[in-house]
Every structure is written in C-alpha cells, then in structure tokens.
Amino acid sequence: MSEPSASASIEINASPERVYALVTDLSEIGSWNAECLRARWIGPVKEARPGARFVGGNRNGNRRWSTSCTVTAAEPGRTFAYHVRAAGVLDVAIWRFDITPTETGCRVEQKTWDTRGRFMNIVGGWATNVPDRASHNTANMNRTLQGLKREAERA
Template identity: 70%
Template sequence: MSAPSASASIEISAPPEAVYDLVSDVTGMSGWNVECERVRWVGPVREARAGARFRGSNRNGRRRWSTVCTITAADPGRAFAYHVRAGGVLDVAVWRFEITRTPDGCRVEQRTWDTRGPFMRVVGRLATGVADRASHNAANMRRTLENLKAAAERS
C-alpha cells in the first residue's frame, strides 16, 4: 500500500492484547475516538473479524455523517483495520492500528489512507466541513491515541 495520508503513534503502558481489545471493540470506539459518536454492527456478524461490517456515526462540530465500514484485518494483539465507504459503496478511507509489544507495554501506530475519488472529496468537504482532511485526521489521531492510552492504562 502507498504511504498513509496521515499517521500518529503513542507508547501505552498496557499489554498489546488489552489495547487490541479496545480498538477492536467497535461499539465502544466512541469512548475514545475523537470524531466517532456511535457505532453499531451491520449484518449478522457482530464480532471483530475480517468481513464484518459496522456503521459509524461521526461528528465535527454541528456536522454529522455516517459511513459503513468493513473490517479488513483483525489480528489479536497486533493489528486491526477497516475500509470506510459512504453509503456502503463509495470509497472514503482505510484505517489501520498496528500494535507492537515494548518492554513497558506497547506502541500503537494509527494510520489512514484517503481513498476518495474527486466526487467524494467534494461531497466529503461539504458533509464534514473539513477542507484539509489529512491535516485534520493527523490532529484528531493524536487526540484519539491520547484517549486510547488513558482508557488502556486505567483498565
């Protein structure tokens, strides 16, 4: 895959398995993810495994939107990723968490790839109010990882 459009990383004093449990619990994501307001499963599969789908309801100020995501990687203690689509069909992004064990816990790297075409770039800007998605994501990722760290370290 090409270079991510945004990324951030953090050291967390918690086991990789515990951090993985947090990032792969999509219905609990709104507790630490900055833009995410709510997540619910779509379809019969209701667990973090490749092919499972969920709907994310997001917010930026007064603007709200939702996307349908398909889990593409679910490797306990190591990686969790999902492909985001608007309306379940128009490409938006790929998001990935890589978790690496360290002597004091783990290092988490969150990366995203903007996969929108020209049409979705215009629609995305109107829907979310964000002109520079890469910079916006990078700033939110830092805040999101700080929230994840706090959640993991208090568990």
C-alpha cells in the same frame, strides 16, 4: 501499500491484547475516539474479523455523518483495519491500527489512506466541514490515541 495520508503513534503502558480489545469494542469507541461517536456491528458477524461490517457515526462540531465499514484485517493484539465507504458504495478511506509490544506495554500506530475520488473529495469536504482531511485526521489521530492511552492505562 502506499504511504498513508495521515498517521500518528503513541506508547501505551498496557498489554497489546488490552489495547486491541479496546480498539475492537465498538460499543465503547465513542469514549476515546476524537471523531467517531458510536459504532455498531451489522450483518451476521458481530466481532472483529475480516469481512465483518459495521456502521460508524461521526462528528465534527455540529456536522454529523455515518459511514459503512468492512473489516479488512483483524489479528488480536496486533492489527485492526477497515475500509470505509459513504452511502455503502463510495470509497472514503482505509483505517488501520498496528500494535507492537514493548518492554512496558505497546506502541500503537494509527494510519489512514484517503481513497476518495474527486467527487467524494468535494462532497465529503462540504458534508464534514473538513476541507483538508489529511491535517484534520492527523490532529484527530493524536487526540484519539491520547484517549485510547487514558482508557487502556486506567486501573
């Protein structure tokens, strides 16, 4: 795969299994994620595994939008990735969390690849009020990973 359009990483003093459980618990994603307010599984599969689908509700200031996501990788304690579409059919991005064990817990790297075409670049920038998605995602990833760290290290 090509270089991601944005990425960030953080060291977390929690087990890879705990971090993976948080990343894949859609009911609590809004408590630590910078842009995603909520998410819920849709369809017959209600857990993180390839092919499972979910809807995410996102925000940027007073702008709100939803996306349809399909899980592309789900390796407990290691990787969670999903393909994001708008209106269920228009490519938006691929998002991925990679979790690597360390001596004191794990290192988490969040990456995204912008897969929008020209039309979605224009419409998406207007709809979300984010003209520079790569810079915006990098800042949000750092905030998201800080939130994930707080949640994972909570006793």
